[in-house]
Amino acid sequence: MSAAHTRESDRRTASEPGAGRAEAVLSIRDLVVEFTTPAGTVRAVDSVGYNVGRAETLGVVGETGSGKSVTVLSALGLLRAPNLRKVTGQVLLDGESLLDLPDRELRRRLGRDVAMIFQDPISALNPVQRVGHQIAEGIRVHDPGVSAKAARARVVELLGKVGVPHPEARFDQYPHQFSGGMCQRAVIAMAIANRPKVLIADEPTTALDVSVQAQILELLRVAADETGAATVLITHDLGVVAETADRVCVMYAGRVVETAGVEQIFAQPRHPYTASLLNSLPRLDMPAGRLTPIPGQPPDLVDAAPGCAFAPRCPIGRDRAVCHERRPELLPADLAGPDGQASPGSGPASFSACHFPAEAAGLVGAGDSGSPGRPAVTDGASSATADDASHETTDDAPHEATEDASDRPVLRITEVVKRFPVRSGVFARPSAWVHAVDGVSLRIRPGQTLGLVGESGCGKSTLARLLLRLHEASSGEIVVDGDDVGRAGKAELRRIRRRVQMVFQDPYASLNPRLTVGDNVAEPLRLDGGFSRAARRRRVLELFGRVGLRPEHADRFPSEFSGGQRQRVAIARALALEPRLLILDEPVSALDVSVQAQVLNLLDDLQRESGMAYLFVSHDLSVVRQVADEVAVMYLGTVVESGPVERVYADPRHPYTRALLASVPVPDPAGRDRRRRTPLGGDVPSPSDPPSGCRFRTRCPLAEQRCADEEPPLRPTAGGRTACHFAEDTHHLRQPAVRP
């Protein structure tokens, strides 16, 4: 890799943001993109510039609306929004200005010199055309001389190279016959077909499961190595960046706020946004303390304030006049700022758009405990940090509560099974059954949080819905607070549902858009029937206060709120009847990292105040570790491992748990080469036809004949429970083979 090499050049051209201009294959300068909206002109991309050199991987990170995707799409002329107002600036591909090319000429470069990989691989493929033909089209459009036969041979070779099994047969299939991961492999094959100079991957793994993500990231790395392409990897995930990028470019509110080498970004950020982002991230490689969220929400881009866009949320600049008055330019960070202390030898040159870049690094880790180097800052920020410090020790409180033997579980489920029919044939008779949940037993004690983790399709969300009898369980027993949910009559079920409430994943879908947020929160009270209109109103206002919403906003409609605020509304609604158990179905998955931390902290506070138990369903292992006391890992409808969080995360005994944990990208580039990624091979088998014996055996590196014959029971192992015949031996397990 030429990372070191480009860093050298960084120093030479320190006046220009980004690395090695001389070798830059793709260079974006002063790019401005504006949209016309009813509310006014939105400047989605504001003077953005970065360079990527040959064989270099540039990670572009930012939250929703930071302009990271719009930048590349508009640079390649792929942005076709009808309200696109203007695109100005320069985009140089090997010295040739793309924005000045006529559409026809531009198309000749696309797919040949610069190729793109998109976020949602399934919808990125034409549903009515064979996958092979779609890849072949990309070859033949740039080289009409290639015969159909030759193109086919080349595509089959490519499909094999990107790890699609049976490429010859897969060539003639349609996208709907591919899994998400396979679709992304096909899209990657399409992208590297012409050995492009630049490969742009726009959130290539966001729509995929963590084990598949690891496969795809590895594939991208191999592809870039092989073609020697410059790679731009756009993502919201700091872990992905840390694992893959050589250099990082952080975007916020349509601007680049910081660029630097990957080690420097994570160790010594020069912009408070970068530092705050790192602080708000729950991570597996550090002890789980209270998170430090970034207060507030990203700014409205319609009429941007004159100062730094981050200033209102910034622990450094919140109360400094200069930050609100003057917009900081992206400058070499070692030289910039009125009181900038140059820190020579702190790694390759970095650029920061902050008036006080030297203070940013001190923020990192400030959320954990009084780590040294925290800057002397204003009241607002220190109240936040004081808050964190005060919660340092309270993490243990719920554990003590559980020691109390008199507490009976809030939730006890025994051998619960849910099968869905797969209907087919003329009469739509069930021809097969999907075993969504297949014999799961769990219990949650008052005041405790059980984390339920697993990849998509493992049955975790179905299980959550069974608890409220939103689906009818096929068999098994669900007992809430001593009452059997399955046998409850209408009135009793209603009483049970009072005590169990649910918070959903997508805050945009979980509130009734036709009711004000206040009325949404009042719905459970109305349905309960025991509250007068005035009493409901009082209760709503009180709940608004508890979840940190302004009571005067109760009469507004959900569409006026951001995702994080809506999730607060949803939580307030769930709290209305003071439930004993809250089912949280991926409650933070749709939120950006900084807002996610706010909601996680809120949930933490509420639990401490009320002693509610949580069932926290998530695909995100880091988030679950952050919130849970106990954790259960699901795979294909069964729990493969469960136990206290420390046990499952520190000493995982099931090969699946181990692989899953190893797949999570660690937001720390230091030593990433030593942590060789260990992607789990293949895809999850179909739940309508699960493997015999141990369900994981088809992907398990330890599988033997016994695993096919005998289903391993979930048995006590090392302080937790593991469903593996070899639970005692798995800690010797070496990494599974990288490629399937």
Add this chain to the structure above:
Amino acid sequence: MTEGTTQAMTRDTDAAASPSRRRRFSWARRFARSRSALVGAAGLVLLIMLAVFAPWIAPFEPNEQGAQHLLGPSTSHLLGTDELGRDIASRVIHGTRASLVVGFGAAAVGALLGVPLGLVAGYLGRWADTIAMRLIDLLLAVPGILLALVIITMLGPGRLNLILAIGIGAIPEFGRLTRAATLALRERDFVVASRGMGASTPDTMFRTVLPNVLGPIVVQLVVTASLAVVVEAGLSLLGLGTPPPAPSWGAMLQDARSYLYQSPWYGVFPGLCLALTVFCLDRIGRGLQLAVGTAMTDGTRGRTV
């Protein structure tokens, strides 16, 4: 902010920022931003005024047979006279009543019957859906005007029967639209949440689902009214619509057919008014469609009469 105010304060700082300043765009404002929709709305208001104030606006009684037969346009008879010497302008103005009343009446009947049908079919699914869909298929299999003809034959003539006959033909459109919207909503989180909070099935259906499908239904109401106006005219042209001697654009077209050679302009104005009414309703429908953000309605829309 003082130190020591901990939790509540931190919580407040992050959520305090008021809901994004994006102004609230109610559908009315979005509707008003489309000029063509406003033109349509203005035209419809004008037509409604014509219908309401017809006796004061029209220069003659619609059935007054004073003048010479089949006169051309002149200052005394703006659009001329018909075969009985009645003033065509006055009859066209009065004909607005039959058109609008039947048009909107039929759309209302279709919605009142079709929406609950679609709601029940989409929300309950299974056998309720099967029965509702087969009923809808059956109604769809007979072109609207033929269906109306047959129903009128059974019910006998009369304005109310006319409204019923055309309205029944509009059930499938409302039923399918509502069913599709309900199906899309049924598993949405806020509907599931309503169930999870212990709401009864009717409560969820009518208080949570129905208000959220009203947008497309309102669009369909306007679209259906525009189709019903045409069907009414068609039936009147066949002599089975608005009973004579009440003036109706369709019936006037039928009369005009008999005097094409003597008085070619006879059929022009009733038809023009009909086209203008459809035009206005179509513009309003499009504007509403954009305003409430519904995608295309399904393929049954707008069958040629």
Add this chain to the structure above:
Amino acid sequence: MYAYLVRRMLQFGVVLVLGSIAVWAFVYALPGDPATVLAGPDASDAELAATRDRLGLDRSVVEQYLSWLGSALTGDLGTSYYAARTVTETLADHIPATVQLAVAAMGIALLIAVPVGTVVALKPHSIAARALQGYLTAGLAIPAFWLGLLLIIAFAVQLNALPAASDYVPFWEDPGQALRHTILPALGIAVHASTVIARFLSTSLSEVRGRDYIRTARAKGVPERDVVRHHAMRNAALPTITIVGIQLGAFLGGTVVIEAVFNYPGLGRLLYTSIGERDYAVVQGGVLFVVATFLCLNLLVDVVYAYLDPRIRLA
């Protein structure tokens, strides 16, 4: 795919049975004794007795329906008292005329709709598209029968170029005459239908052009023309087929009013005159035919759709 199509066939079968029940019950819903209704107002006592006997009014309702259905299935739909012929013969006289008109109208409609819809979707801001938008607005607002009347005034009354009343001339017997007699009513229907189809196609096409796979095709470097031809058009055509099928079904069901305006001897006018003459056996048979035709056409659309869409074909 076969299971899907067989299921659709069964569903249509159910609808057809429901339709036959409705059609059969129709005469019973009319005011008066069904025998009088069917035999006609000036039937002799003997004729009445024969009809009563055939209906089997003394038997149970189920038996009456089944016996009616039995004879209907063998092609015996009763007798048209007015024409003094069997209903089947009467229908057979008028159906070809309607089929010829419907096919001509759909042909013209598609010839207009496909280019118009495409231009409006692909170049929405061009002058051509704006003009065509005007056509779409006007074409939708103008009822087919009024357009027909205007066409008669223009081409028959003023120019005296075409007949004001159209006869049915089979195309294969005399294409020239067939054209002269079919063109005006067909045009009257086609203009309205073309606007409906064109609007649908253009909405569908613009929607498809915003899809991710279109962006993928562009990112591959496919020229815009081929992006439209190979990727957008096929996906946009799929839903459009459905609406074309429905329109054609409606045409075959008899474009009652336009046939009345042109005095065109098709199924629509037959049904309309039969209602006027209280020849209800013909109405029964005609409506049954319309329902069956519509369902068959829909089935055909399903087959085409399933063939073109691999997601259904390979399901």
